[in-house]
Amino acid sequence: MYWQKEIETMDRSTLAGLQLQRLNESLRQAGRSAFYGGSLGAAASKGLSDLKEIARLPFTTKDDLRNAFPYGFLTVDLEEVIRLHSSSGTTGNPTVVFHTARDIDEWGNLIARCMYTTGVRKQDVFQNMMGYGLFTGGLGFHYGAEKLGVMTIPIGPGNSKRQIWFLKHLKATVVHILPSYALRLYSFFEEMEVDPRKDLHLRIAFIGAEPHSEEIRRKIEELYGIKVYNSYGLSEMCGPGVAFECERQAGLHLWEDHFYPEIIDPASGEVVPEGEQGELVLTTLTRQAMPLIRYRTRDLTRFLPGECPCGRTHRRIDRITGRSDDMLIINGVNIFPIQIEKTLMAIPEIGHNYLIEIHKENFMDKLSVKVEINEEVFHGTLAELEKLQGKAVTALRAELGVTPVVKLAEPSSLPVTEGKAQRVFDYRHREEGSR
Numbered sequence: 222m223y224w225q226k227e228i229e230t231m232d233r234s235t236l237a238g239l240q241l242q243r244l245n246e247s248l249r250q251a252g253r254s255a256f257y258g259g260s261l262g263a264a265a266s267k268g269l270s271d272l273k274e275i276a277r278l279p280f281t282t283k284d285d286l287r288n289a290f291p292y293g294f295l296t297v298d299l300e301e302v303i304r305l306h307s308s309s310g311t312t313g314n315p316t317v318v319f320h321t322a323r324d325i326d327e328w329g330n331l332i333a334r335c336m337y338t339t340g341v342r343k344q345d346v347f348q349n350m351m352g353y354g355l356f357t358g359g360l361g362f363h364y365g366a367e368k369l370g371v372m373t374i375p376i377g378p379g380n381s382k383r384q385i386w387f388l389k390h391l392k393a394t395v396v397h398i399l400p401s402y403a404l405r406l407y408s409f410f411e412e413m414e415v416d417p418r419k420d421l422h423l424r425i426a427f428i429g430a431e432p433h434s435e436e437i438r439r440k441i442e443e444l445y446g447i448k449v450y451n452s453y454g455l456s457e458m459c460g461p462g463v464a465f466e467c468e469r470q471a472g473l474h475l476w477e478d479h480f481y482p483e484i485i486d487p488a489s490g491e492v493v494p495e496g497e498q499g500e501l502v503l504t505t506l507t508r509q510a511m512p513l514i515r516y517r518t519r520d521l522t523r524f525l526p527g528e529c530p531c532g533r534t535h536r537r538i539d540r541i542t543g544r545s546d547d548m549l550i551i552n553g554v555n556i557f558p559i560q561i562e563k564t565l566m567a568i569p570e571i572g573h574n575y576l577i578e579i580h581k582e583n584f585m586d587k588l589s590v591k592v593e594i595n596e597e598v599f600h601g602t603l604a605e606l607e608k609l610q611g612k613a614v615t616a617l618r619a620e621l622g623v624t625p626v627v628k629l630a631e632p633s634s635l636p637v638t639e640g641k642a643q644r645v646f647d648y649r650h651r652e653e654g655s656r
């Protein structure tokens with residue numbers, strides 16, 4: 222059940238020794254870039270004598286990556302670089318990440334480790350529905366699956382009818398898909414007269430790349446009759462393959478032989494006590510072309526206590542509850558979009574898609590939640606609809622401490638995107654001071 226048993230089950234003190242050795246190599250390597258050049262001081266030349274000393278080094282942020290565009294973080298000659306990826310972003314310089322052949326190989330190994338952990342084997346048929354190209358979801362998993370020896374269908378996202386046709390006729394057993402797309406794809410099955418629970422051979426889905434609640438995972442499992450595993454990663458580290466759920470589905474093992482994690486208070490920058498929620502900060506331990514030291518991911522999580530019964534010793538993080546920069550402040554109350562999703566998905570009559578809008582009205586913030594309802598309720602009576610609306614408002618008020626306006630929408634009527642779902646629309650900055 223282990224892809225690299227020795228590493229995955231390594232005792233914690235040996236793992237710490239490996240991390241320190243790799244950290245010092247990474248610091249030396251990072252010191253070769255224009256960005257880190259002088260800023261790491263003696264840490265780059267002499268190394269650290271204890272992992273904890275890393276807390277003395279400065280953080281690296283996404284703005285640093287943007288400002289150093291295009292080559293400020295590169296540590297090797299261009300002739301050593303074989304690939305570039307870039308993370309999504311609509312304004313300013315994109316963040317570009319370079320890979321040497323060894324980086325790509327290590328990344329492939331990490332993905333193979335993740336897939337193998339959940340029981341994927343050579344005999345499986347893998348339909349990769351994540352975007353190929355600059356986004357890391359498609360190519361990242363592609364190389365890992367090939368390393369595992371699994372037949373990979375590089376179909377990418379979209380064209381739902383063709384997806385279903387492939388799933389059915391090629392008897393795909395494993396898919397990699399955005400959670401929002403898994404829910405949307407489901408609505409096409411009825412039209413094609415395919416029952417995903419009976420007519421497919423599917424058994425596993427990997428979902429990630431966007432925040433989603435436990436309720437959404439369970440919903441996808443139920444709709445398709447499969448096991449769904451949470452996969453976390455970011456382009457700056459490599460892409461997917463940073464942290465992954467094992468067969469226990471109880472938190473994501475963060476692969477500590479490749480990444481050194483810290484969890485900090487986003488306001489003070491101090492490391493929080495073990496187990497407390499905060500922002501995940503990652504240092505690459507094996508990346509060649511572009512090592513990053515204390516990179517602030519902005520993703521909020523915590524270390525889960527105790528050992529995992531699966532035998533892997535790498536610590537587990539909790540699912541990402543949001544980003545420190547996507548917290549909404551509604552009339553002074555702090556709210557994370559995931560709280561809204563969790564609450565809505567616990568109501569059985571509610572459908573799969575929702576949108577959050579915030580407006581300014583009479584100098585006050587107004588939170589509106591538009592949510593699709595399921596077919597059955599949609600064809601019900603007005604009284605039933607009003608009852609459902611009241612139920613959603615009450616549940617949201619109890620969770621958020623803010624009373625939202627809830628608007629019920631027809632099934633499949635809210636806009637969808639091909640890439641990561643965009644669900645929050647904050648119009649306040651445009652309406653500042655308006656009446």
Ligand code: DLL
Pocket residue numbers: 308309351357358428429430431432433451452453454455456457460461462518520540541544
């Ligand atoms: O989304 C890499 C990836 C691809 C991960 C496919 C998993 C599967 P970026 O486009 O750079 O890379 O976006 C990274 O997406 O900082 C998180 O905010 C968010 N994210 C990624 N995975 C998860 C997850 C890829 N499982 C950003 N849960 C990260 C919640 C996630 N958020």
